[in-house]
Amino acid sequence: MSQLSPQEQSNLKVAHLETIDFSKLLAHEEAEVSKLMSACTTAGFFYVDLQGQSGRGLLEDEENMYKTMSEFFDQPLDVKMKEDRGTHKHGYKPPGVFAGVKTNSRDNYETLKVARDEMGAKSPLLPSVIKQHPRLFDDFISKAHLVTMTIMHCLSNALHVDATNRFEQHHRDEADSNTTLVLLRYPKDVSSTCVGHNQHTDIGSLTLLFSKQWGLQILSPETQQWEWVAPRPGHAIINVGDSLRFLAGKKLASCMHRVVPTSETAADHRYSIAYFLRPENDIEYEDPEGHAISAKQWHDDKYKTFADSHEKQAKNKILLGGMDHATRVGITV
Numbered sequence: 001m002s003q004l005s006p007q008e009q010s011n012l013k014v015a016h017l018e019t020i021d022f023s024k025l026l027a028h029e030e031a032e033v034s035k036l037m038s039a040c041t042t043a044g045f046f047y048v049d050l051q052g053q054s055g056r057g058l059l060e061d062e063e064n065m066y067k068t069m070s071e072f073f074d075q076p077l078d079v080k081m082k083e084d085r086g087t088h089k090h091g092y093k094p095p096g097v098f099a100g101v102k103t104n105s106r107d108n109y110e111t112l113k114v115a116r117d118e119m120g121a122k123s124p125l126l127p128s129v130i131k132q133h134p135r136l137f138d139d140f141i142s143k144a145h146l147v148t149m150t151i152m153h154c155l156s157n158a159l160h161v162d163a164t165n166r167f168e169q170h171h172r173d174e175a176d177s178n179t180t181l182v183l184l185r186y187p188k189d190v191s192s193t194c195v196g197h198n199q200h201t202d203i204g205s206l207t208l209l210f211s212k213q214w215g216l217q218i219l220s221p222e223t224q225q226w227e228w229v230a231p232r233p234g235h236a237i238i239n240v241g242d243s244l245r246f247l248a249g250k251k252l253a254s255c256m257h258r259v260v261p262t263s264e265t266a267a268d269h270r271y272s273i274a275y276f277l278r279p280e281n282d283i284e285y286e287d288p289e290g291h292a293i294s295a296k297q298w299h300d301d302k303y304k305t306f307a308d309s310h311e312k313q314a315k316n317k318i319l320l321g322g323m324d325h326a327t328r329v330g331i332t333v
Protein backbone atom coordinates (compact mmCIF):
# COMPACT_ATOMS: atom_id res chain seq x y z
CA MET A 1 0.00 0.00 0.00
CA SER A 2 1.21 3.49 -0.81
CA GLN A 3 2.58 5.57 2.07
CA LEU A 4 1.78 8.77 0.19
CA SER A 5 -0.99 11.05 1.39
CA PRO A 6 -3.76 12.05 -1.04
CA GLN A 7 -2.13 15.50 -1.27
CA GLU A 8 1.22 14.03 -2.34
CA GLN A 9 -0.62 12.07 -5.00
CA SER A 10 -2.63 15.06 -6.20
CA ASN A 11 -1.82 17.09 -9.27
CA LEU A 12 -0.38 19.90 -7.14
CA LYS A 13 3.23 19.77 -6.01
CA VAL A 14 4.38 19.70 -2.39
CA ALA A 15 6.42 22.87 -1.76
CA HIS A 16 10.18 22.47 -1.28
CA LEU A 17 10.81 24.75 1.66
CA GLU A 18 14.08 25.40 3.47
CA THR A 19 14.50 23.92 6.98
CA ILE A 20 16.23 26.07 9.57
CA ASP A 21 17.52 24.59 12.82
CA PHE A 22 16.41 26.80 15.70
CA SER A 23 19.31 25.80 17.99
CA LYS A 24 21.82 26.84 15.31
CA LEU A 25 20.01 30.12 14.76
CA LEU A 26 20.04 30.83 18.48
CA ALA A 27 23.82 30.30 18.40
CA HIS A 28 24.00 32.71 15.41
CA GLU A 29 25.71 30.08 13.25
CA GLU A 30 26.66 31.78 10.02
CA ALA A 31 25.61 28.99 7.65
CA GLU A 32 22.18 28.80 9.29
CA VAL A 33 21.67 32.57 9.05
CA SER A 34 22.55 32.36 5.31
CA LYS A 35 19.93 29.65 4.87
CA LEU A 36 17.43 31.85 6.71
CA MET A 37 18.19 34.77 4.40
CA SER A 38 17.84 32.57 1.37
CA ALA A 39 14.42 31.36 2.60
CA CYS A 40 13.23 34.88 3.44
CA THR A 41 14.26 36.36 0.10
CA THR A 42 12.68 33.61 -2.02
CA ALA A 43 9.44 32.04 -0.77
CA GLY A 44 9.38 33.82 2.59
CA PHE A 45 8.03 30.51 3.96
CA PHE A 46 10.16 27.90 5.74
CA TYR A 47 10.26 25.19 8.39
CA VAL A 48 11.96 25.68 11.73
CA ASP A 49 13.24 22.50 13.31
CA LEU A 50 12.41 22.64 17.02
CA GLN A 51 13.59 19.18 18.01
CA GLY A 52 16.85 20.41 19.57
CA GLN A 53 17.23 21.29 23.23
CA SER A 54 16.05 24.90 22.83
CA GLY A 55 12.89 24.17 20.85
CA ARG A 56 11.57 21.02 22.46
CA GLY A 57 9.57 22.84 25.12
CA LEU A 58 7.49 24.59 22.49
CA LEU A 59 6.71 21.24 20.85
CA GLU A 60 5.44 19.90 24.17
CA ASP A 61 3.27 22.98 24.58
CA GLU A 62 1.96 22.45 21.03
CA GLU A 63 0.59 19.03 22.04
CA ASN A 64 -1.08 20.42 25.16
CA MET A 65 -2.48 23.32 23.19
CA TYR A 66 -4.39 20.97 20.84
CA LYS A 67 -6.03 19.34 23.86
CA THR A 68 -7.02 22.72 25.27
CA MET A 69 -8.33 23.79 21.87
CA SER A 70 -10.71 20.85 21.56
CA GLU A 71 -11.86 21.50 25.12
CA PHE A 72 -12.77 25.06 24.13
CA PHE A 73 -14.07 24.56 20.59
CA ASP A 74 -16.21 21.52 21.51
CA GLN A 75 -18.46 23.79 23.57
CA PRO A 76 -21.81 24.95 22.14
CA LEU A 77 -21.69 28.04 19.92
CA ASP A 78 -23.64 30.20 22.39
CA VAL A 79 -21.02 29.50 25.09
CA LYS A 80 -18.15 30.33 22.73
CA MET A 81 -19.94 33.50 21.59
CA LYS A 82 -19.65 34.82 25.15
CA GLU A 83 -15.93 35.23 24.40
CA ASP A 84 -16.61 37.26 21.22
CA ARG A 85 -15.24 40.71 21.99
CA GLY A 86 -15.84 42.16 18.54
CA THR A 87 -12.11 42.81 17.97
CA HIS A 88 -9.48 41.12 15.83
CA LYS A 89 -7.03 40.94 18.69
CA HIS A 90 -8.95 39.25 21.49
CA GLY A 91 -11.47 36.48 22.00
CA TYR A 92 -13.69 34.29 19.83
CA LYS A 93 -14.66 34.55 16.16
CA PRO A 94 -17.20 32.14 14.66
CA PRO A 95 -16.92 30.80 11.08
CA GLY A 96 -18.25 32.95 8.25
CA VAL A 97 -16.97 36.39 9.28
CA PHE A 98 -14.44 36.65 6.43
CA ALA A 99 -14.46 35.74 2.74
CA GLY A 100 -13.80 32.03 2.11
CA VAL A 101 -11.41 30.31 -0.25
CA LYS A 102 -13.99 29.64 -2.97
CA THR A 103 -15.50 32.51 -4.93
CA ASN A 104 -18.53 33.88 -3.07
CA SER A 105 -18.04 31.55 -0.09
CA ARG A 106 -17.35 32.69 3.49
CA ASP A 107 -14.55 31.32 5.68
CA ASN A 108 -14.83 28.00 7.45
CA TYR A 109 -12.78 28.54 10.60
CA GLU A 110 -13.38 29.66 14.14
CA THR A 111 -10.67 31.28 16.24
CA LEU A 112 -9.78 32.08 19.82
CA LYS A 113 -7.31 34.97 20.08
CA VAL A 114 -5.03 35.71 23.02
CA ALA A 115 -3.09 38.96 22.79
CA ARG A 116 0.45 38.90 24.19
CA ASP A 117 -0.09 42.10 26.19
CA GLU A 118 -3.30 40.87 27.87
CA MET A 119 -1.65 37.57 28.72
CA GLY A 120 1.34 39.40 30.21
CA ALA A 121 -0.97 41.64 32.24
CA LYS A 122 -3.10 38.66 33.39
CA SER A 123 -6.12 40.64 32.27
CA PRO A 124 -9.46 39.76 33.90
CA LEU A 125 -10.93 39.87 30.37
CA LEU A 126 -9.02 36.74 29.28
CA PRO A 127 -11.34 33.86 28.28
CA SER A 128 -11.98 31.37 31.05
CA VAL A 129 -10.23 28.52 29.20
CA ILE A 130 -7.03 30.59 29.35
CA LYS A 131 -7.51 31.44 33.00
CA GLN A 132 -7.72 27.68 33.61
CA HIS A 133 -4.38 27.05 31.83
CA PRO A 134 -2.34 30.20 32.52
CA ARG A 135 1.01 28.41 32.51
CA LEU A 136 0.43 26.79 29.11
CA PHE A 137 -0.57 30.05 27.41
CA ASP A 138 2.18 32.06 29.12
CA ASP A 139 4.84 29.53 28.16
CA PHE A 140 3.60 29.10 24.62
CA ILE A 141 3.61 32.84 23.97
CA SER A 142 7.06 33.35 25.55
CA LYS A 143 8.61 30.51 23.57
CA ALA A 144 6.97 31.49 20.26
CA HIS A 145 8.11 35.06 20.93
CA LEU A 146 11.69 33.93 21.50
CA VAL A 147 11.73 31.96 18.23
CA THR A 148 10.32 34.82 16.16
CA MET A 149 12.47 37.52 17.83
CA THR A 150 15.59 35.40 17.29
CA ILE A 151 14.75 35.36 13.60
CA MET A 152 14.25 39.15 13.64
CA HIS A 153 17.66 39.57 15.26
CA CYS A 154 19.36 37.34 12.66
CA LEU A 155 17.61 39.14 9.79
CA SER A 156 18.67 42.59 11.12
CA ASN A 157 22.27 41.34 11.20
CA ALA A 158 22.15 39.74 7.78
CA LEU A 159 20.63 42.85 6.19
CA HIS A 160 23.13 45.13 8.04
CA VAL A 161 20.28 47.25 9.35
CA ASP A 162 21.63 50.28 11.28
CA ALA A 163 21.20 50.30 15.05
CA THR A 164 18.13 52.55 15.23
CA ASN A 165 16.23 50.66 12.55
CA ARG A 166 16.95 47.11 13.66
CA PHE A 167 13.75 45.07 13.45
CA GLU A 168 13.90 44.39 17.20
CA GLN A 169 13.63 48.16 17.75
CA HIS A 170 10.17 48.05 16.14
CA HIS A 171 9.07 45.19 18.41
CA ARG A 172 9.93 46.48 21.88
CA ASP A 173 8.21 44.86 24.85
CA GLU A 174 7.06 48.12 26.38
CA ALA A 175 5.25 49.40 23.27
CA ASP A 176 1.65 48.60 22.24
CA SER A 177 1.29 46.04 19.49
CA ASN A 178 -1.23 43.64 17.97
CA THR A 179 0.98 40.60 18.63
CA THR A 180 -1.51 37.79 19.20
CA LEU A 181 -1.74 34.03 19.54
CA VAL A 182 -4.59 32.71 17.39
CA LEU A 183 -6.01 29.21 17.82
CA LEU A 184 -7.90 28.03 14.75
CA ARG A 185 -10.35 25.22 14.16
CA TYR A 186 -11.83 24.41 10.75
CA PRO A 187 -15.04 22.54 11.64
CA LYS A 188 -15.58 19.24 9.91
CA ASP A 189 -19.24 19.78 9.12
CA VAL A 190 -18.60 21.42 5.81
CA SER A 191 -21.24 23.54 4.16
CA SER A 192 -21.24 24.89 0.66
CA THR A 193 -21.29 28.46 1.92
CA CYS A 194 -18.35 28.28 4.37
CA VAL A 195 -15.15 26.99 2.74
CA GLY A 196 -11.54 27.12 3.92
CA HIS A 197 -9.43 30.24 4.44
CA ASN A 198 -9.12 32.74 1.62
CA GLN A 199 -5.82 33.58 -0.07
CA HIS A 200 -3.89 36.35 1.67
CA THR A 201 -0.51 37.52 2.84
CA ASP A 202 -0.13 37.92 6.60
CA ILE A 203 -0.47 41.39 8.13
CA GLY A 204 2.32 41.37 10.66
CA SER A 205 6.06 40.69 10.81
CA LEU A 206 6.41 36.93 11.23
CA THR A 207 3.89 34.12 11.68
CA LEU A 208 4.82 30.94 13.52
CA LEU A 209 2.36 28.21 12.60
CA PHE A 210 1.70 24.68 13.79
CA SER A 211 -0.66 22.17 12.22
CA LYS A 212 -0.52 18.42 11.96
CA GLN A 213 -3.03 18.32 9.14
CA TRP A 214 -2.91 19.07 5.42
CA GLY A 215 -4.83 21.97 3.89
CA LEU A 216 -2.32 24.83 3.76
CA GLN A 217 -1.10 25.88 0.32
CA ILE A 218 1.29 28.59 -0.86
CA LEU A 219 1.36 30.25 -4.23
CA SER A 220 4.83 29.43 -5.51
CA PRO A 221 6.59 32.68 -6.46
CA GLU A 222 8.51 30.69 -9.09
CA THR A 223 5.72 28.90 -10.91
CA GLN A 224 2.64 30.90 -9.79
CA GLN A 225 1.04 27.53 -8.99
CA TRP A 226 -0.52 26.52 -5.68
CA GLU A 227 1.62 24.02 -3.79
CA TRP A 228 0.86 22.02 -0.63
CA VAL A 229 2.74 22.80 2.56
CA ALA A 230 3.33 19.37 4.12
CA PRO A 231 2.76 19.12 7.87
CA ARG A 232 6.07 18.11 9.50
CA PRO A 233 6.10 16.90 13.11
CA GLY A 234 8.76 18.57 15.23
CA HIS A 235 8.72 21.68 13.05
CA ALA A 236 6.93 25.01 12.95
CA ILE A 237 6.21 26.79 9.69
CA ILE A 238 7.32 30.40 9.66
CA ASN A 239 6.44 33.05 7.13
CA VAL A 240 7.22 36.70 6.51
CA GLY A 241 4.24 39.06 6.67
CA ASP A 242 3.53 42.44 5.03
CA SER A 243 4.91 44.52 7.92
CA LEU A 244 8.36 42.93 7.84
CA ARG A 245 8.42 43.06 4.06
CA PHE A 246 7.64 46.79 4.19
CA LEU A 247 10.19 47.40 7.00
CA ALA A 248 12.85 45.59 4.99
CA GLY A 249 12.26 47.80 1.97
CA LYS A 250 10.66 44.80 0.18
CA LYS A 251 13.95 42.88 0.25
CA LEU A 252 12.13 40.04 2.03
CA ALA A 253 9.34 38.03 0.44
CA SER A 254 5.83 37.56 1.77
CA CYS A 255 4.10 34.65 0.15
CA MET A 256 0.42 34.30 -0.60
CA HIS A 257 -1.24 31.34 1.07
CA ARG A 258 -4.65 29.82 1.78
CA VAL A 259 -6.30 26.78 3.37
CA VAL A 260 -8.42 24.48 1.21
CA PRO A 261 -10.67 21.54 2.08
CA THR A 262 -9.05 18.10 1.76
CA SER A 263 -10.31 14.52 1.65
CA GLU A 264 -10.14 14.59 5.48
CA THR A 265 -12.27 17.69 5.90
CA ALA A 266 -15.63 15.93 6.17
CA ALA A 267 -14.36 13.51 8.83
CA ASP A 268 -12.06 15.58 11.04
CA HIS A 269 -11.83 19.08 12.41
CA ARG A 270 -8.60 20.78 11.32
CA TYR A 271 -6.59 22.49 14.05
CA SER A 272 -3.83 25.05 13.60
CA ILE A 273 -2.03 27.40 15.97
CA ALA A 274 -0.66 30.72 14.74
CA TYR A 275 1.54 33.14 16.69
CA PHE A 276 1.41 36.48 14.90
CA LEU A 277 4.40 38.65 15.79
CA ARG A 278 3.37 42.17 14.85
CA PRO A 279 5.26 45.47 15.05
CA GLU A 280 4.57 48.31 17.45
CA ASN A 281 1.26 49.95 16.60
CA ASP A 282 2.76 53.42 16.09
CA ILE A 283 5.55 52.64 13.64
CA GLU A 284 4.97 53.81 10.11
CA TYR A 285 5.82 52.34 6.75
CA GLU A 286 4.76 52.91 3.18
CA ASP A 287 1.56 51.24 2.05
CA PRO A 288 1.19 49.78 -1.47
CA GLU A 289 -0.05 53.17 -2.73
CA GLY A 290 3.11 54.87 -1.42
CA HIS A 291 1.39 56.60 1.52
CA ALA A 292 2.69 56.51 5.09
CA ILE A 293 0.53 54.25 7.24
CA SER A 294 0.87 53.07 10.85
CA ALA A 295 1.20 49.37 11.58
CA LYS A 296 -2.05 49.58 13.55
CA GLN A 297 -3.93 51.15 10.65
CA TRP A 298 -2.57 48.54 8.21
CA HIS A 299 -3.77 45.82 10.61
CA ASP A 300 -7.25 47.33 10.93
CA ASP A 301 -7.62 48.07 7.19
CA LYS A 302 -6.52 44.57 6.24
CA TYR A 303 -8.97 42.91 8.63
CA LYS A 304 -11.74 45.00 7.06
CA THR A 305 -10.67 43.71 3.66
CA PHE A 306 -10.73 40.10 4.93
CA ALA A 307 -14.44 40.57 5.64
CA ASP A 308 -15.23 42.06 2.21
CA SER A 309 -16.76 40.09 -0.66
CA HIS A 310 -14.34 38.67 -3.24
CA GLU A 311 -15.56 41.27 -5.71
CA LYS A 312 -14.66 44.10 -3.35
CA GLN A 313 -11.37 42.48 -2.35
CA ALA A 314 -10.26 42.46 -5.98
CA LYS A 315 -10.63 46.25 -6.16
CA ASN A 316 -7.59 47.02 -4.01
CA LYS A 317 -4.20 45.51 -3.26
CA ILE A 318 -4.49 45.21 0.51
CA LEU A 319 -5.24 41.47 0.62
CA LEU A 320 -1.97 40.62 -1.10
CA GLY A 321 0.16 43.28 0.57
CA GLY A 322 0.31 45.37 -2.60
CA MET A 323 1.36 42.55 -4.88
CA ASP A 324 -0.39 42.16 -8.17
CA HIS A 325 -3.62 40.22 -8.58
CA ALA A 326 -3.19 39.72 -12.29
CA THR A 327 -1.39 36.39 -12.28
CA ARG A 328 -3.76 34.93 -9.73
CA VAL A 329 -7.02 35.52 -11.53
CA GLY A 330 -8.73 32.28 -12.43
CA ILE A 331 -6.96 30.14 -9.88
CA THR A 332 -9.76 28.30 -8.13
CA VAL A 333 -9.98 25.60 -5.49
Ligand SMILES: O=C(O)CCC(=O)C(=O)O
Nearest residue numbers: 184202211216259272274
Ligand atom coordinates in the same frame (compact mmCIF):
# COMPACT_ATOMS: atom_id res chain seq x y z
O1 LIG B 1 -4.64 27.49 9.38
C1 LIG B 1 -3.60 27.58 8.74
O2 LIG B 1 -2.89 26.60 8.48
C2 LIG B 1 -3.14 28.92 8.21
C3 LIG B 1 -3.83 30.08 8.82
C4 LIG B 1 -3.39 31.39 8.24
O3 LIG B 1 -2.83 31.50 7.19
C5 LIG B 1 -3.68 32.63 9.00
O4 LIG B 1 -4.44 32.57 9.99
O5 LIG B 1 -3.15 33.69 8.63
Ligand SMILES: [Fe+2]
Nearest residue numbers: 200201202257
Ligand atom coordinates in the same frame (compact mmCIF):
# COMPACT_ATOMS: atom_id res chain seq x y z
FE1 LIG C 1 -1.96 33.48 7.01
